[in-house]
């Protein structure tokens with residue numbers, strides 16, 4: 077296991093900021109109501125102006141779209157809904173012209189059941205593709221082979237009449253898990269990535285890649301809610317590091333790619349291994365622990381106010397642990413699977429602007445590579461929907477049905493879906509205050525948030541006080557302030573009930589971030605050493621309130637105030 081610290085801070089992507097594009101909801105140029113690749117190409121100047129230099133494009137391959145593209149039926153194609161291969165080639169050319177980079181989303185834990193591999197595999201037990209997937213006989217008394225649960229609800233096993241066996245599907249029943257024990261599958265995965273690398277992409281975001289190695293005994297789990305659903309037998313599984321090292325040898329290394337692994341329910345120790353350069357696996361990892369601090373006992377489909385201390389503790393332990401272990405964090409508050417952080421951890425109403433800036437400053441001061449999910453940079457909140465029929469996401473629809481079947485009233489189930497649904501993040505990008513927020517000339521596949529007349533790109537781009545301008549400043553700082561890349565992290569707030577405060581320190585400079593996460597004024601006592609230090613060498617790098625606290629031991633912070641200072645050495 078890698079515990080040796082890597083001091084290589086030189087890789088270019090350690091100073092980059094990634095922009096995540098959910099293409100369905102980004103920009104529609106055809107009037108179909110669904111965003112497309114040409115729509116993204118048209119907005120590259122916007123992303124460049126923001127200062128982001130890598131685009132993570134979510135799946136645009138052929139797909140039945142049961143899970144919005146995470147169910148791939150042909151890994152070497154472009155779904156006509158998004159355009160053509162020529163559109164894709166234009167996108168890569170336009171990115172290169174702007175000195176920007178492209179990361180594609182690769183989904184190889186599973187494929188769609190419409191993929192030709194699965195269509196062949198299900199035909200007979202001796203089909204050459206049978207072992208591309210995970211087939212098991214029914215349990216001795218009949219029924220599913222074990223009690224593993226799908227992450228989208230129900231059993232993880234699907235019965236197939238044709239051969240009288242079950243196949244494993246950890247997500248939707250149309251997303252069949254690939255069998256990574258099979259060398260041919262591993263070759264296929266490497267080959268399809270080579271295909272895209274040869275087309276000039278710069279890297280990959282690897283979907284739930286830490287689930288690819290399953291315990292081959294397929295034991296029953298204890299059945300306890302969430303933790304007993306089988307995940308211990310396939311998360312960071314027995315051969316996962318071996319498989320990823322193989323991908324590195326076959327593709328990532330030879331093409332010098334930037335890679336980020338999405339690590340579902342992972343551990344710090346595994347993420348150090350996945351992302352320490354000496355291990356030759358990934359460039360960096362996503363983990364989700366800080367986004368589960370409002371799950372009572374880990375249960376996603378129950379509500380509670382978020383645990384602020386847990387949030388700070390988790391972010392801090394990953395900062396320190398990854399730094400010491402030589403790993404590298406992908407930093408994020410938002411993505412296409414999460415409700416908007418603004419609505420979850422701060423105030424998306426009266427203090428929306430200050431809140432959005434506060435969250436941004438808090439995250440962009442940390443060590444790692446920050447990711448901005450479309451709309452975050454203008455402070456888009458969760459939409460306030462009233463009907464279950466407004467939701468589109470398969471997970472949300474399944475879980476609503478299951479919760480009602482299990483005895484919740486429709487109103488109770490709806491309240492949970494409204495807070496937790498992935499659709500909260502998937503509403504169309506708000507470009508301007510024209511019809512459909514400028515996203516489409518047609519009918520959008522999912523409703524535009526009704527607040528678009530006051531929350532949109534057009535109004536914010538030229539406004540120096542906007543959320544957009546705040547992000548632009550933070551992103552620019554990553555290029556100019558070395559301490560943001562290499563500074564070690566020191567937590568300063570010692571369990572303050574309102575404030576999250578930390579320092580970053582390299583051998584020259586010290587950076588200090590202080591954020592009030594509440595609607596009440598807060599007083600924060602700065603550790604003496606820092607309070608005395610400051611003064612002459614102190615410089616304010618970012619702030620979100622006109623009243624900048626007077627530097628000293630006691631910092632007075634307005635509601636949702638957040639400031640970043642540097643003390644130059």
Ligand SMILES: O=P(O)(O)OC[C@H]1O[C@H](O[C@H]2O[C@H](CO)[C@@H](O)[C@H](O)[C@H]2O)[C@H](O)[C@@H](O)[C@@H]1O
Nearest residue numbers: 143146183227247283284339340341342364413
């Ligand atoms: O919540 P975790 O157990 O830590 O898992 C992280 C996320 O994993 C899944 O997301 C990804 O895979 C899905 C299937 O391909 C796809 O639907 C999703 O869009 C991907 O990002 C899971 O669906 C998420 O809810 C978890 O947050």
